Every structure is written in structure tokens, then in C-alpha cells.
Amino acid sequence: MEQATSKRLPEIEFWFEFGSPYSYLSVMRIEDEARRLGVRIGWKPFLLGPILQALGKRPSIEEKERGTYMWQDLARQARKYGLRWVRPSTFPRLGVMPARVALLGAEEPWVGEFCRRVMELNFVLDRDINQAAPLAEILTELDYPGAEIVEAAQAEPIKARLREQTEEARTKGIFGAPNFFVGTEMFWGNDRLDDALALASK
């Protein structure tokens, strides 16, 4: 029943990367805001690294001037949204394993809370996120069989699906993270979350 109802809600596709700090801001915000507007979220974890590589680019934040600015901006934006923020000592952190778990659980009730806790590992607790143990622990704390889920997520079918989803991101014209799609309309960056939700809920 729940599923049948939620299928009729307007949808926003949310393309995000666990290593991306502006994705952190959106992951923390999106579920509350989407619920308020009656919009369903299609969770679409992907890997930005292979896309940047295909475009022959490095993350903007690694450019000297832009990076200096962006780290200041991130601290300020987190404060604006009432989010905790610690600049990670390792950047960008690999997020392949949590991306696979989030892909496996994209339709599960735990996906939002799982993603938020992984993001907090990276951008609040400054811890490695590409390890089975802390990911399983998050799910166990939420009363799911954490070790089993994480193991299933590292199996070949899910690995292949994450590669496909990343390739789909590239063919959709994605060049950064996060992104929101409403139908074919693309919105890039945490700054466009509100515009995208407004369009979806119209």
C-alpha cells in the first residue's frame, strides 16, 4: 500500500557522491524538505571520480583559489543549515562501498538515514567511509542485519549496477555533484535543491 501510494507522488532524482562536500549538505537536507512538499526521492548514488576522469578534469576544490574559497563557503553553508562540519583530513575520500550499499538499499526505508550517517562519518567525524565495519555498524544500529547487507552490496551484481549508474550519470550530462533531476530537467549543486523541489511539487 505504502509503495503504491508513494509511486504516485511527484519524484525528484537525487544524484550524489559520498566524497562530495556539497553532496553532504544536500543529503542532510533533502528528506525533510521533500517530505514537507510531498515529493518522493529517487536515491541515485554514483561515483564522480570516473566522470571527472572521462572529462579530463580534477575536482574544482583542488584548484588553489577556488579551493580556498570553497572550504570557507562549506563551513559557512553548514552553519546556515544548522549542520555540524569538520573539514576532512583526507580529501576526497573514496566512497565506493557506501555507494554500493545505498544503491542496494535505494528503495528501502533506511536509505536516507544510512546516507546521512555515512556523510557524518566523513564530514563530521572525519573517518574513513570505505570500510565494511562502520557501514555495517550504522545499519545494525538501525536494527537491520548490517553485516549481511554490506556483504551483499559488495557482490558482483551490485558492483556492476554502480558502474552502470555512474555511466548513466555521465550520459545524462552530469559533471559534478550533487544533482537533481525533475523529469529531464537537471539542477546542479546544493544551491538548486529548493528550485528542483519546487518544480517537482508544482
Place this chain on the structure above:
Amino acid sequence: MEQATSKRLPEIEFWFEFGSPYSYLSVMRIEDEARRLGVRIGWKPFLLGPILQALGKRPSIEEKERGTYMWQDLARQARKYGLRWVRPSTFPRLGVMPARVALLGAEEPWVGEFCRRVMELNFVLDRDINQAAPLAEILTELDYPGAEIVEAAQAEPIKARLREQTEEARTKGIFGAPNFFVGTEMFWGNDRLDDALALASK
């Protein structure tokens, strides 16, 4: 009297470039919003070209994927703010002459309206902005001696001041346009105008 009063208002420095489409959005919006919040604007025209050149970069919008997105985003943002929008047939347009005029007039009552009309020449009427005649015409329509002002703005002292102001932009860490400074705090992009004004008016 007016001058003495306005000096005591909190100030935002507004660094913009006449060829920059996101600067167009901010130029059209800033005066109304700053007035509403009781914030004084320090108009700081500069040239983005020499800065990008010094950084070894091209405008982001010239990258294929990012450019495709940005032109869509600009049309959508202009609609959101109720602004007219035409993608310029020449991009980026040189804006050296209007930048000199805006620098000469930075403390004059006509600076805001002059900047808006130049931006509309570029991003609504799709016309060349690096010509004396249309710039003089704008000022004449506003009841100022247009030809004289434009001629004075193309003289060596103002040319030198624009070069200095552009160099100052670079040393402040500017790598794009528009930018807002509140004290030493930098905000990049039209998306940060509201945050910058909020800080200035606190």
C-alpha cells in the same frame, strides 16, 4: 548630507564583470535588495579575463558539459527573478569600456541604473557593449552628459585605475564573477547575494 548618512550604512562590496552572465543576475537584483536591508553598495567593476588568464583558466561555461548546463540554468534563474533573458550571440562580450565608465561613476547616483542598462544591452538586447555610442546614450537618457562622461572614462587615469582594481580583485582571491565582500569575507556567485547581504545587515 546624503553622503554623510550613507557612509554610516553597512557596506557590501560588489565585484562584477559586464561580460559575465551570473553578474547580470546580480546587477539586476542588488540595488533593490540592498536598499530594503539598508546596506550600501561599493560598486567594483573589474575584468575577469586577465584573472582567468593569470590562473591559466578559461570560463567554466566554455566547457562542453558545464556550458550546456549553465545556459539552461541561466534561462531558468532569470525566469525565477522575473528578468528578461536572451543568450548572447557573442560570448563572452568584452566589457572594458562600460567597466571604465562604471568605475568613474562608482560613487555617482547613476551607477546602478547605468550598470543595469549595460547588462540589458548584453543579455537582453544581444548588442555589443564595448562601444562609446550606446554607453553615452544610456547616460544621456538619464539626463547626464553622456558623451563627456564616456570620453573621460576612456582617459589614462581611469584606464590605470581599472587595471589596478582588476589586480586588487586577483589579490583578494577572486577567480570568477560576481563576488561580494563583507569585510574580508568573500561570497562567490549570484547564489550568495542573499547570504552576503544578510551578513552585512546584521
